[in-house]
Amino acid sequence: MSNIDKATVAKIARLARIKIADDKLEPLAGELNNILGWVEQLDEVNTDDIQPMSSVVDVKLRWRDDKVTDGDKQESVLKNAPRGEYGFFAVPKVIE
Amino acid sequence: MSDLTKLSIAEARDLLKKGELSARELAEAHVAAVHAAESLNAYIAKTPEMALEMADKADARIKAGGQKGMTGIPVGIKDLFATKGVHTQACSHILDGFKPEYESTVSQKLWDDGAVMLGKLNMDEFAMGSSNETSYYGPVKNPWRAKGSNNDFVPGGSSGGSVASVAGYCAMGATASDTGGSIRQPAAFTGTFGIKPTYGRCSRYGMVAFASSLDQAGTITRDVRDGAIMLESISGFDTKDSTSVDIPVPNFEAALTGDIRGMKIGIPKEYHLDGMPAEIEALWQQGIEWMKAAGAEIVNISLPHTKYALPTYYIVAPAEASSNLARYDGVRYGLRELVEGGGLADMYEATRAAGFGDEVKRRIMIGTYVLSAGYYDAYYLKAQKVRQLISNDFKEAFGKVDAILTPTAPSAAFAFGEKSDDPIAMYLNDVFTVPASLAGIPGSSVPAGLDANGLPLGLQILGKAWDEETVFKVSGVLEEAAAFKAKPEEWWR
């Protein structure tokens, strides 16, 4: 069922925001097709009426109290930033 | 005292208690061992000053009567656990220079108990790999070599640094993480004991995420008792992780009674693989005999969806990873690659292209694809349904048995490069470990024998959710029966 071509690889790479050189698209398509072809053996399994696994642990989501317990640590937040200015993260301008 | 690095955690603990050993001495011996073991490439960041400082604190604590199981015990921390102010990069280039302003719950628990940090341990990049060959910091070497050979072998992965440091006597124990077998498979490859507890037993807070619904912290030690001591230390409820479960942590060490009489041990027929080395099949048989001899009852069981576990895993894990790894974008931390004249989108693409290795990219691409419009139902939803079936298989089996015995991996350690060109061949290494990861149940790998080349082999014990005690109990009996006394030659020292 899967037949990933160069254009599809380029599209996925764009969605994933990973630059992939043109000459790498074809080989990558091959690799991905191999892997997807292999995982497609799942098609053999009858999953009618089976609910998808939604949580590994059999517990309910715990709720936190509405209290301010965090924040006020601008320095920590920015400590590892490649570029921080005036308390902001700085990134190259968004070009549309 | 002879070589302090050869002590077990339990032995060191008892000596520390009696005052016959100081944490300082123990730490110094290990700091030296860490430096001497450079050629293993197990540590990617060393923290000798911290180690000695923590050791002194441990000594004071012991003197004050506050000793815990891990007090004064030198350990290594897998690089995906955040350690405040210390290298934490999941061995990825994309996290270059990252030093977190926070501590993971797992490591914090160790420090709270007085353990001593030796440094950060090498691993496959973002824990994606089964041979530690995907690390940005280069591969880890297995301390074990084949008889009469100087060739290097992989230590397994992704916790390659964890197992090599423990097998190579440069840590008494190490934290590790298991998403599809990353604790158990490398433990089997290095003759160490690895335990992955039930999903939700250890907090994931501060642990760099690979696949959230599968990631679970655990430990590598040289024997089962040490595993019980160390796992107890890192286990427990944490409000900071919504999937952490609020149930008490048992005294795992107390479970090591050596008595499994009347216990039912399941042998799943689906784990007999075509083409599996005869010696692994034989070791498994031997394990069955040991169980019988210890008074357990052997029950043949079926886990019918076993063969679908790997394909299921290779949809679910990459899907979650593709999303979990979206935060590595060059904005807030880590690597940033700029493109001349480019904007934000160019920065993203360049940063992620330069920062991620091939295997990580491959998995992000697969994960992005299986979640994308038009494919979600066919891949991701389908996989989560099959995952439910796999989980049901275990539930049904555990209606009949107390524990399950299988080989840990379908082969012994292999040579570098042997499987790295063929992703699927590499993935197949996790064939016996992945099903338990998908079901979230606890599992261990116990060193049980050597192959014809003299490389270690492991047997895997699986238990019911939250029943690590039985896993430890059976592991202990197996360990005793196997009497695995082989040691690697210390060529790296």
Add this chain to the structure above:
Amino acid sequence: MSKFLIQGATGDFEVVIGLEVHAQVISNAKLFSGAATEFGAEPNAQVSLVDAAMPGMLPTINAECIRQAVRTGLALGAEINKFSVFDRKNYFYADLPQGYQISQFKHPIVGEGTITLDLGDGRSKDVGIERIHLEQDAGKSMHDQHPQYTYVDLNRSGVALMEIVSKPDMTSPEEAGAYLTKLRTILRYIGSCDGNMEQGSMRADVNVSVRRAGEPLGTRCEIKNVNSIRFVRQAIEYEAQRQVDIIEAGGKIDQETRLFDPGKGETRSMRSKEEAHDYRYFPDPDLLPIEFDEAFIDAARDSLPELPDEKKARFIEDLGLPDYNASVLVAEKESCDYFEDLIAALVKKTGKDAKAVGAKASNWVTGDLFGALNKAGKSVTESPVSAEQGADLLALIEDGTISGRIAKDVFEIMFDTSKDAGVIVEEKGLRQVSDTGEIEQIIDEVIAANPAQLEQYRAGKDKLIGFFVGQVMKATGGKANPGMVNKLLKPKLDG
């Protein structure tokens, strides 16, 4: 009612409008972290390591945000889902630190409901609510601070939003405006959102399409993040006309995201190269489904105040308010609070039934008080005349101490000085004259001073009674009780 139609050269077009409103939940802490939600802090000061998506950080949910979403659903008469799921919506943007937004896609916390719009003159219309889901807000990107860099502030990152999605039930800019007004009123009543559109606590994505009467729905465009009701109306008007123009010129509407430029009053396409959106939704594996029981819903319901529609009905029914006054009052919770405090005080002071004083009191609040507040640019909560003081004033009219005419003067002084009505009346000697002897004496003086008018009156010019009343009032400085003047004057004029 006249239908909103756009007259094209080739016929009339209808407009179909649906709104997605992002309403910031009132809570102390963020949806998935313990950082504060307050507006206007230093950049990145209200950011936890979770909000900044540091490696290994995990979300934990704020109970209050769940409760507020459920209360909002109940206030809109909507179906509450006891099981809902958080999904990840994956996309890259500088102010989206995780690379995904945690939202609800397949299983939202609130299902279908209804809002009844007040369209004036007692007309109303029901607009369907499709769903409400909880999600995280993103941070803020500032593009104009530096020539090469965009600055990112994550203070809003992770703040809880309710996305309230309407059905495409609205057919005019006015209806869209009325919908937002009503929604805002309800949210403010129940305290789940402060409705402050200038600060961005309420933003609307407006879906607009046009069609010829009777035809199926046309292709819609989504106008993103419009932040005032007036702009929503303008954006719809512009966008509908734009679409009609394209269709009439033989063109096709592209489904796209657009932006409203308030300066130009225009909408424009948001992305030059419209990128294929593929959000790759899947359930967030860091979170379990939200589950709660009936008791939780009941408790949320019990915490709801009287809602505007109920209140309006009660004002009309029990207090005898005119429909218009009731509508004006219920539009703002603070107005209602003022009015209800005033009525309570007034009933206590006069011993009269609420229904007997309700209509008059509502005239005074919506007329005199709101007029003065408006002129002074003050809100009702800033009124210099408290509800208690207003009741004092009205009670003085009720018991005949002052006339309605004098009351207006007294109110003016009260508004300027915040003094009590009684004090002003005493100080200025404004007490109404109701003493029969005193009034009779003045009447006699007035009649004596105007013999010519008296003669004309007695010759049959009845209307001149008004002249005499006026003279009497003038002589008393307006303080004479007008009823008594009328009663006593006629027999004397008639002789």
